Amino acid sequence: MHNIVPVDVGAEAFVELLNANGVDYIFLSPGSDTIYIQEALSKFKALGKRAPQVVLGLHESVSMAAAHGYFMVSGKPQVVLVHVDLGAQQVGGALHNAQRGRIGVVLCAGRAAMSFDEDRPSRTRLAYLTEQFDQASVVRGYVKWDYELRSNENIHHVVQRAFQVASTEPCGPVYLVLPRELLMEKISSVRIPDVARYAASATPQADLTLLDKVADMLIQAENPLIITDYLGRHREAVASLAELAETLGARVTTTMFNMSFPTTHPLWGGFMPEPYIKDADVILIIDHDAPYTPAQAKFAPGAKIIHIDIDPVKSNMPTRFFPADILIEADSSKAIPALTGIIREKITPERQRVFQTRFSRLESQHKRMHEEWSQLAEREAGKKPISQEWLCRCVAEAIDDKAIVLNEVAGGLYSVARQVPRTEPGTYFTQYGSSLGWGPGAVVGAKLAAPDRTVVLLVGDGSFIYGCPTAAIWAAVRHNAPNLTIVFNNGEYRALKGIWPMLYRGDSYSEKTGHWVGVDFKPCPDYALIAQACGAYGQRVEEPSDVKPALRKALEIARGGQTAVLDVIIE
Secondary structure, three states, X not given: OEEEEEOOEHHHHHHXXXXXXXXXXXXXXXXXXXXXXXXXHHHHHHOOOOOOEEEEOOOHHHHHHXXXXXXXXXXXXXXXXXXXXXXXXHHOXXXXXXXXXXXXXXXXXXXXXXXXXXXXXXXXXXXXXHOOOOHHHHOHHHOOOEEEOOOHHHHHHHHHXXXXXXXXXXXXXXXXXXXXXXHHOEOOEEEEEOHHHHOOOOOOOOOHHHHHHHHHHHHHOOXXXXXXXXXXXXXXXXXXXXXXXXXXXXXXXXXXXXXXXXXXXXXXXXXXXXXXXXXXXXXXXXXXXXXXXXXXXXXXXXXXXXXXXOOOOOOOOOOOOOOOOEEEEOOHHHHHHHHHHHHHXXXXXXXXXHHHHHHHHHHHHHHHHHHHHHHHHHHOOOOOOEOHHHHHHHHHHHOOOOOEEEEEXXXXXXXXXXXXXXXXXXXXXXXXXXXXXXXXXXXXXXXXXXXXXXXXXXXXXXXXXXXXHHHHHHHHHHOOOOOEEEEEEOOEOHHHHHHHHHHHOOOOHHHHHXXXXXXXXXXXXXXXXXXXXXXXXXXXXXXXXXXXXXXXHHHHHHHOOOOEEEEEXXX
């Protein structure tokens, strides 16, 4: 069944289809080929009709990162609209991040006009330069689906297909080319499909026979280990995993990329599974692309590996070699409660006592780990330049459990992870891809998706620069997405220096002489002044004693409706 809606041109049909799919925002970096959609939006606004709001991006990568941040928090695919192939190229690494982060987003681009009408010239001389043989080839390696609209007769099918593919797990970006002729073509109506009948497919439940086998292995294990990563995309799965771990008395390790297990839970063992792998006899991996570093993981003889994942073979990764004795394709939010139920039916009183003893032992280890981290921060409280550990500890004290934290401190991921505990699902995110500059745009989208929450971005200075801060901060101010951004400013690519020793194993001229080429970018720009130039509050912080007062003031400003940026000089 279709609902017939009157429209005048193809662009209006496109907007009506976005309405049908509940799109809240179009993250727009415009060009001459997007004008027809912009005109349709203007018309809808003038007539009082519902239409997605436009978030103007002064750089395409910021638009994509903002859509990324919105999906992370809301789970709802939005639209990014850019200018022909050039806009897609400007999106750049932000699309890589969306791909690896399983971010549902519909990336749309116009296409240069192919026709010439003497009464209405639409093909300028620039169009000849813009035209490409295969426009979608720019992004094809990074999207789940791409298509060029060929007729307004089937625009309802094509747009619906784009949203269906983007929102079906594993979610991901899709690419739709919208030729200018079709956007400006006069039509009388558009068919609006029953969106519910073209929704994302249901996710699979685990094979119960295999789960029964897994339950037996976990019950008999003396040192079970659970390793997880992006399970937290389903908020309810976090509590389910805690219940499974508590039932078994099993240690859980997580990554620094998602909030998939409370970092204050007694069974949480930190972010590195490698120290525990050598003693584990059964390892349960859940929703993980790369669960350990192979060179550092030494498995116990006879150890069994089980992997439950929505995409266990990672078909979009050219190479991946992580063995498993049992590989299960399933939605973890469904599989974990089922597995817990089977285990509880099978547990004997004797094994229950073993689990309780193990729980107590792991709880003591967890407590010692947090005490050591706390002592580390306290020891560095007075250091100047300011210690990352101390800065992160101050951030943790300043925010509440409901605050949403985005982390792109490439050279200080561990400091943030150690000192900023997260206990609530959906309150901690980083980008899964390796393209830096995600944070400044993502924080805008995250705030738009959660307008009543405090949203904080922790970002390294290198990533901050890559993130087009002028465009990102301007968007936050212009579109009422106030947030607190804290720049960890050490004036260098610290993460790069950290990789150097691993590559040269101590035999490096750079390490021996201290002459690092292409790493130092002092003197740094004044990031506080950049913020002020865009209408945000900006403050530079250099003294350790000023960290807490500066945080309190900046948070108060952000909660009051003005974006704030703290430029903190760290070691």
